[in-house]
Each structure stands twice: as C-alpha cells, then as structure tokens.
Amino acid sequence: MQPGYYRDLSNDDYHGGEGVSKSQLDLLHKSPALLPWSRNAPEDDEKKSALNVGDAVHAILLEPHRFDADYAVGPKDAPRNTKAGKEAWAEFESTLSGRTVLTHEEHRKIQLIRESVLAHPHARWLIEADGDAEASIYWNEQHTGQLARCRPDKNINAHGWLMDLKTTADMSRFSKSVYEYRYHVQDAMYSDGYAAHYGEPPAGFVFLVVSTSIDCGRYPVRLFTLDAEAKQIGRSEYQADMATYHECRERDEWPGIETLSLPAWARKS
Template sequence: MTSVVTSGAAYADFDFAHAATGIYRGMPADIYHARAPGVVSKTVLDILERSAAHYKAWLDGHERPATDALELGVITHARVFEPDLFASTYVQAPDHGDQRFKENKQKKAEWKAANEGKKPVSEEHWIASEGMARSIRRHPKVAPLLSRGEAEVTARWEDLDTGIICKARADWLVPNLGIILDLKTTEDAREDAFARSCAKYRYHVQNAHYDHGFSMAGIEIEDFVFVAVEKQPPYACAVYTLDDEAVFKGREAVDRNLRSLRDCIEVDEWPAYGNGIKKLSLPRWA
C-alpha cells in the first residue's frame, strides 16, 4: 500500500493513470475530479450506466448543469467535514438592496472587494447548511467519529478483471476503525424514503465501489455509513448502512459498468441506446 501525506502543491502533475495503487491524503478536489480517459469514479459509473455515448460526451468536456441541490450539498459537506476550509472559502452574501441606487452599488462593490476570493452563499443556503451541520454534529453515532477521522481521503487502484484504473474519495475516513462516513442531503431521511434514494441514485454502487477500492488500496472498510440529513427544518438526521444483498447488487453493477467501458475502449465505439426499433410497454402504475 502507498500512503501519501503531502501538500496540495505536490499534486500539480498528478496522474491517476500512472500513479501507484494506494491511499492519497491532501489531494486537492480539482485534481481528484479532473476528467481522464479510462479513470473511473462513482460519477463515471453513473454516466456509464446511462450510456457509453454520455460518458464520451462528458469526457470530451460537455458539462452537466450544476443544480441547486448539488451546491447546497457541497457547502454542507465543507461545513461538516472541513470547517476551516469552509471559513476560508465561503461567505454569506448580504442583500445589497436595489442596485438602481448608487449607494447600494457602492456597498456591493465594497463588500466584493472585502471578500475577494471567497464564494458567496445565498442566505437560504447559508442557514440550511448551518442547520444541517449542527444536526449532524449532534447525532450520537456521528459526533464521536468526527473527532477521530480525516476528510477527503482518496483511494486509487486497478480493477483486476478489466485493468481499468479506479478512484474513490471518502467524505470522512476513520482508518483504525475501517469506517467511511458519506454525507447525503435529502428531502426525506426516513428509512423507506432513503432506501428509495439509495436505489434511485445508486448509493449501493458507491458503497460497493468504495469498499472494494479502499481494500485494494490497503484499508479494509468495515462499515460504509450514510449520514442522511434533511434539507428543511428541523434538519432531521438519520444514519444507515446497507445490507449485504444491496452491496452485492452494487458490486454487480460496478463490474457491469467497468466491463462496458473496457469493451468500448477496445473498439473505440461509444453507443447510446442502440440503432433498432424497440417495442415499449407501459409501466406497471399506468
């Protein structure tokens, strides 16, 4: 196992394709999220599940539109797991008033100058992220883990079946306990509702991908823990792990997606939904 503890600057020329299998600490987010041919994260697995054509478009630089929910999730993640980074990166955007008035324009310009380099956050997102972070920190199962782990730890490995390079980035890792915490903001954190979210957003695939990857990189994961927190007051928080059947299905999906990518790379063909005419049936609820 390779274990790297280093500064962000040391990753300037980092290349997942040629790096050693192992655990990487201190890797900047933009280095981890950089797109590279044949390097697979959970995001890539989800795109491949849509189609190889969608993956090729993503790889070629076509952006998926950022969503309000994604922005809130990123902000909340920073508040919970990287409070120092949050404080240095984000600032609450005040209401500068009607910009048709000169004095309001001046106030806005002064505020922007005073907060240069920081990302403005709407009052709505500021309050919501603060409430969610507080709820998470108060959870009796989560709070003790937040005092003994580390944020944003990356695993890099090679899939033995396909030879494809894979990566994963833990929100929060407690290495000596083999625990990963993964934050999910949600509309409804009740058991049935979150189980549906797991199926819809393929959280079971993430669980399987991370379990296997961190093991390959040298850290056995005993518990992959989802910290589900609601985005509206009272910002209710619930903590879940998936059963063995769900993780097994996730592993099957990972293997299927990786084999699909390998096959596309070999022939340099990137199909979407097929070229034939398909007969459809209505869904059961119709």
Template sequence: MQPATPEHWECTNDEYHACPGVSRSMLQDMDNPLLFYQRHVAKTEPRKKITPSLKFGHDAHDIVLCPDGMGRNVIEIPRDSLSANGARMGKAWVHFRNDNAGKLLLKPAEFEPFERIMASIRGHDDAMTLFNACEEVEYAIRWTDRATGLLLRCKIDLLLHTCILDFKTAADVDARAFNRSIEYPSYAPQGYDYQAAFYRMGVKAMFGDERPFRCIASRNRAPYNCELFTLSAEHLAIGEEKVHRDLRTLAECKASGRWGTATYGKNTELSPSTWAEASRKQYEVE
C-alpha cells in the same frame, strides 16, 4: 500512467477531477456507453448541469466537511455589510469580502439552512461519535482494477478505521424514502449502493480490508434534520454486481472501440415488468 500499487495523493477538488482515472460518477455513465464516450472520451457532451439542489448539496458538503472543523469556512454576512436592499454591493461589502477572502460568505437567510443542518448533526450522538473519530477528510485513492486493468479513483468524504462515512443532502431522509433511493434508480438515481461498492473497492485496494459504508443524510429543506444509515450486506452485494458489470463493459468498449448499448443494432422484444405482471394479477383477483 497507472500506479503499480494503490496510492493516496493530496489534491484540490479541481485537481482531483482533472487527474487520470475513472471515478464512480464517470463509471455510472456506463449505463449508456455512448454517453460515457461522449462525456469522458470525446468530451463532446457536457457533464450534468448544476441545479439549485446540487449547488445546495455542494455548499453543505464543503461546510460540513471543512478540514478546519465543521462550519469554520462559512461566515454570515452582517447586515451592515450589505446595501440597503440587501445586495452584495457597496464599500462595506467590498471591505468585508476582502477581509474574508477564501471563505463562503452567505446572507442571513442563506446561512440559516446550513446552520440548522450543522445543529442537527451536532445533536445526533452516533453521527458525532463518527465525526470525532474521523482520521481523514476528502481522502483520495487511486488504484488499478485487477480484473480489467482500468485505472480507478475515488475521493472519500470521511475515512475511519471502522468505516467509510459519506455525507449527503436529500429531499427526504426518512428511512423508507432513503431506502427507495437505493433500490429504485428511477425514483432517485443517486446510486448509493453503487457508490458504496466503488469506495469499498478503493479502500480494500489501499488498505486490504473491507469496511462498512455509512451515510449521514441531511434533509435539504425544513426542518433540515439528519439521519445516520448503514448499507446492509445485501445492498453492498447488489452495488458490487453493478460496478463489476460496468467495469467489464467499459473494458470491452475500450478494447473494441465500440460504444453502443448491448441492444444497439438489434431488435429487442419487450415483456411486461414484474411490477406490471403483479398489477395485472391483482386486477384479475379484484
């Protein structure tokens, strides 16, 4: 059942992923309609595997965005609560685990990276100004896209009256490297411009205004520093084009029952890319 008006609802992460509606990560699978069909309609294709990098990002996300305050849901395991070889076993460990049920329990070596991430964020004046001004954490929105009639949903990390704030971990948070992850999907297919456009659609449907999209990016390896970025109007425009294109394609696939790519069943002629042409011309000059 689709909501007549946009709505916010309280939900756990599992409840959010189980509820009806197309999320941003689901819509990005429309890059290949057959993959979308197999993953989200027929459910014959498993979703993306959780790699160590993704696991680290998920844990960092839960720690930084803890509703009770940054880091209040994680506890470093005392060495005397571990076995002699440092394993999570023995009576001391069982007692410690039971006394801290519901918390993320990490060994000292596991805890250190997250401690350094939090320290970097706390030391970043502009990032902490936004954190302290945040009104909502993990804010879920469900709305109907007017152009296609599709039910959509998103869950925003941090919502302010002044902006949408997202938290990311990445291998490199240098401004140029992070910009490449937006511009070149083959380099790092996170689709931050896509996510920004999708979330802004949800906020506009819910509140009627357009807000900037900002991102706190924390490096997922030493020195675990963070940076704060704002996506430009140009990036947002490109993201909006991609989102609207995929929404149209999804609506067409659902209506027709055909889930092939635009070129499926056709003979497609290939031409050199802009990059290849530029390289050829440079070679000719040399």
C-alpha cells in the same frame, strides 16, 4: 496516477485525472457515449457558481477550511433596491475572488444543519473522529485491470470505517434515492478500493444523511448501512459496468443509442 492512497490531491486534480470513478460509471451505465461526452462538453460557469447546499453542508462539516475559502456571507440588512444596499453589495462583491455568495438566511440554515448533525451522538462521532476527509484511493480493478478511483467523504482509518455524507430534500425518500443514485454501487466500489489498498474490506460503510428540509422544526439526521442483498446487487452492477468500461476502452468504441420502451399504462389495449 499510480495505485495508492493520496491525502493531498486537490478536488480538481482528482476529477480531472486518470482512472474511472463511480459517477463516471453512472454515466456509462446509462449509455457508454456519455462518458467521453462528459469529458468534452462545456460547463456553464454561471451554474457552477450557484449555491449548492449539499456542497456547502459537506464543506462546513468535513472541510471547514474549504468552507471559509469557497463561501462568503453577503451583507446583512442591505436591500439591493436602496442606495446604501447597492453600495454595500458592490463593496462586498469586489472582495469575492471567485467565492460563492451565501445570504444571511442561507448561512443561518447551513449553520443549523451543522448543529443538527452534531446533536446526533453517533453522527458527531463520525464527524469528529480522527480520519481523512476527501482522501483519494487509486487501484487496478481486479477483474479488468483498469485503473479505478474513489474519494470517500471520510476514512476513519483506525476503525476501518468509510463514511459518506448525503443531503436530501426528503428523508422519507432516501431508500429510493439509494437505488436511483446507485449508492449501493458506490458502497461496492469504494469497499473494493479500500480493500485493494489495505488488503482487507472496510469494517463498515455508513451513510450519514441530513435533510435540507425542516421536519417539526428541525433538520433530520439519520445513519444508514446497506443490507447484504443491496451490497451484492451493487457489486454485481459495479462489476458489469467495469466490464463494459474495459470493453469500450479496448475497442475505443462508445455506443450511444439508447432504447426506450413505452410505459406500462401506454401498452394497455
């Protein structure tokens, strides 16, 4: 892959191709050996075909064509413990062609989440604004020269905004999720990719967060940006991870032993 902006790169080609991504840096941050492990370890096909609510919500909001191609809604009022139900499901399953099955209740929930997002005026603008969903950016990271890549959920080109859609089971814990899942590192890395391609940093990076759990009868929707301190910490971590990645590649050595400490309560005498 050459540095550039790719609108039509498939998800499989992106994840299976060259360049280091943020999710790979997350693995390397824990232990460098996890990066080559992730490329070679077998995947459980049954687990891959199980419903991923986050992906279904992402698809129905940002890639409705993919939602229709990847998901199928099962028969309604067709219990599998009845002859008629078994026949209905057998006929339905014969047409799946690899699509993930949604029950009517799961489909209803995903539709409600979609409508909840569109009920929020600023979230609706982010979803409906002209832009590229799932475009890929490749660039040579400025300090190491290593090929890096990112795939923003949406690039609202005309306004210089990057948007990332997140689902959460508990909206009140999202601030902790930022740290746990290193979303501050994602902010820094994606912003660098944007700047490398466009010649200037994005005007903004916003997280559109939707809850998959009901609160007062609704699925909450919030919009967040990170403050300057969080962005700086994310940038420092991102650059340190890139330096580690560069060193591992240069030496072709991927350390794998992690050091554990006892928890604070266990160290008390």
